[in-house]
Amino acid sequence: MSQTSTSNAAGPNPNPASASGEGQGSHRGLITVAIILATIMQTLDSTIANVALPHMAGNLSASQDQISWVLTSYIVAAAIATPLTGWLSGKYGRKKVFMTSVVGFTIASALCGISGTLAEIVLARLLQGLFGAALVPLSQAVMLDINPRHKHAQAMAVWGMAVMIGPILGPTLGGWLTDNLTWRWVFFINLPIGVLSFLGIKAYIRETKTQPELKFDYLGCITLSLSIGFLQMFLDRGELLDWFNSTEIVIEATCAAVSFAYFIVLTATAQGLSFFNVQLLKDRNFVTGLALYFMVGLLLYATRALLPPLLQTLLGYPVVTAGLVIGPSGIGxxxxxxxxxxxxxxxxxxxxxxxxxxxxxxxxxxxxxxxFVMQQSDIVWPGFIQGLGLGFVSVPLTTMTFSTLAPHLRPDGTSIFSLSRNIGSSIGISVMQTLVTRNTGAFHSQLVEHINYANPAMQAGLPWLYNLGTQAGAAALNEEITRQAAFLAYINDFKIMMVATLVSVPLVLLMRRQRGNLGPEVEAHALD
Known part of the structure; x- marks a missing residue:
């Protein structure tokens, strides 16, 4: 992402269209398949391992706290490596970085599948995150370059399906593979996908022009990486360690804030060399798009994190059934x-x-x-409608975000765009799960206030169900109260996300629609 004072004006590749798009028109379909496979492989792994964690814990002799690092290590590594995508592709070439990322991710997936200890799988997941970080932003940049501007919406529809469908289908596919094979197959499934993607990229994508002399802002990279890494750890472990009551969480929050403050100062005072290209902030569409894509990540991942435990723990749905009723969201x-x-x-x-x-x-x-009393269709239809909504947002949002951004800024822009969704998902999951935990206790206290013999419901039915004269009866009643309190906490989360969604709508008015001629720079890669 770094550039010299000269490259900040022109970027690492002044005309990526001609470098990557020219001569590829006849192979546009094959290129699309290759990069979509890479995108699906990466986004699928963000959620496919979730349902397999209990099986991994038992097989690897790990506690619940320890096995969570299988998820955390992947997320932290991907978050730290994502901003590097623009600089790496400018320095070494987009095709070379793309192929290296696919190969590294595929090998790391195999290492995850054959891991015999917790340390081995955590290390393999770190490698997965590091190599997989570039796959989504690079695939988006390639899709934008091989298609003329008037087809960007259709191209982003195809690309967006891979980005959105992966996290949605991940838990369902992961549950099926774990139940019918073993948890190791949630990683082995990447091997054929990775091989096919690599062959397609190697055969049909042309290399972009490189700038071997492109300098690197090491201090900016380190401070941003530290801030993202500490923020991710703070979000992932906060609920488990009771947030600021934990010394570890206080240290992580402090380190994240201090590192980000240093990064802001370095970027603001940089003269020619900066890890973050400040030209991106001059584009109103791009900045607004980041904010809205942050919300898309929050809504998509937070909902996917809330529904499985709600259905399985409180409503008694089997893993496969829970996946099936959530699945229609992907169809929408x-x-x-x-x-x-x-x-x-x-x-x-x-x-x-x-x-x-x-x-x-x-x-x-x-x-x-x-x-508590509802049909499966009552779960399917809201999910389907949410899928429709997120799909209608994703395609035009991606198109408009990059419609006014200069082509030489796309490598940097796509990496930051992907990062905004990842951070939104992390914050959304952490905040919503924390609210479930906190509000369960609050609702439990409120419900207990109504448990007394003066309550007509208590007189009519509860004595037959719960004999409060025995310890077992009191415990059973407390368990039921806790179940209902947890259900109310989930309902409250959905209401909060609904309000957040409506509040986000006015931001759309800040975006401006691209008008006028496409211009020669766009026509250079408009190859039908």
């Missing part, structure tokens, strides 16, 4: 993305984004009406 996303790709050139993209957020808010309102 695919449908709306295909429609949005076609409509974006005919309808103001801002209207589609607004529609998407409103549909998402509607689905969260429906989820906030969940009860």
């Amino acid at each position: 996303t695919m449908m709306s993305m295909m429609m949005a790709g076609r409509l974006a050139s005919r309808i103001d993209p801002r209207a589609l984004i607004g529609l998407g957020f409103c549909l998402t808010a509607l689905s969260l309102w429906q989820m906030s009406s969940y009860t």
Whole structure:
């Protein structure tokens, strides 16, 4: 991401269109398949291992606290490495970085599958995160470059399906593989995907021009990486360690704040050499797009983190059934993305984004009406509507975010764009799960206040169900109260996310629609 004073004006590749797009028009379909496979492989691994954690813990003799590092190590490594994508592709070439990332990710997946100890799988997941960090931003940059601007919406619809479907289908596929094979297959499944993706990238993608003399802002990289890494650890371990009541959490929060403050100062005072390209902040569409994509990550991942425990723990759904009722959300996303790709050139993209957020808010309102007595269809339809909403948001949002951004800024822009979604998902998951824990206790206290013999419900039915004269009866009643308090806490989370979704809608008005001729720079890679 760093540039000299000269390269800040022109970037590592002044015309990536001609470097990567020229001559590839006849192979656009094969290139798309290759990079979509890489995208699916990376996004799938962000959630596919979640449901297999109990099996891993038993097989590797790890505690619940220890096995969580299988998830944390991957997320932290990916978060730290993502901002490096722009600089690496400018220094060594996009194709070379892409192929290295696919090979490294595939080998790391194999190492995860054959791991025999907790230390081995955590180290392998760290490698997965480091190599996989570049896959999503590079695939997005390639998709934008091999398609003319008037087809960007359709291209982003295809790319967006891979980004959105991976996290949605991850738990379902992971549960099926774990139940029918072993937990190791949630990693082995990446091997054929990685091989096919590598062959396609090697055969059909052309290398971009490189700048071997491109300098690197080591201090900026270190401070940003430390701030992201400490923030990720703070978010992942905060709930487990009771947040600021833990010395570890206080240290992580302090280190994250101090590191980020140093990074801001370094970036603001840099003269020519900066790890973060400040030209990105001059584009209003891009900055607004970051904020909205942050919300997409929060809504998508937080909902996916809340629904499985709600369905399995409180409603008694088996793992496979829970995955099946959540799955239609992905169908809704695919449908709306295909429609949005076609409509974006005919309808103001801002209207589609607004529609998407409103549909998402509607689905969260429906989820906030969940009860213990409901049909599976009551779970399927809100998820399907949420999928529709997120799909309508993703395609036009991605298109508009990069519609006014100069092509030479895309490598940096796509990495920061992906990072905003990752941070949004981390914050969303941590905050929502913390609220569930805290509000369960609060709702438990409120419900207990109504447990007395003066309550008509107590007189009518509870004595037959719970004999408060015995310790077992009192314990059973307390367990039921806790279950209902937890259910109310989940409902409260859905309401909070609904309000956050509606509050985000006005941000769409800050984006401006690209008008006028496409210009020669765009036409250079408009190869049909």
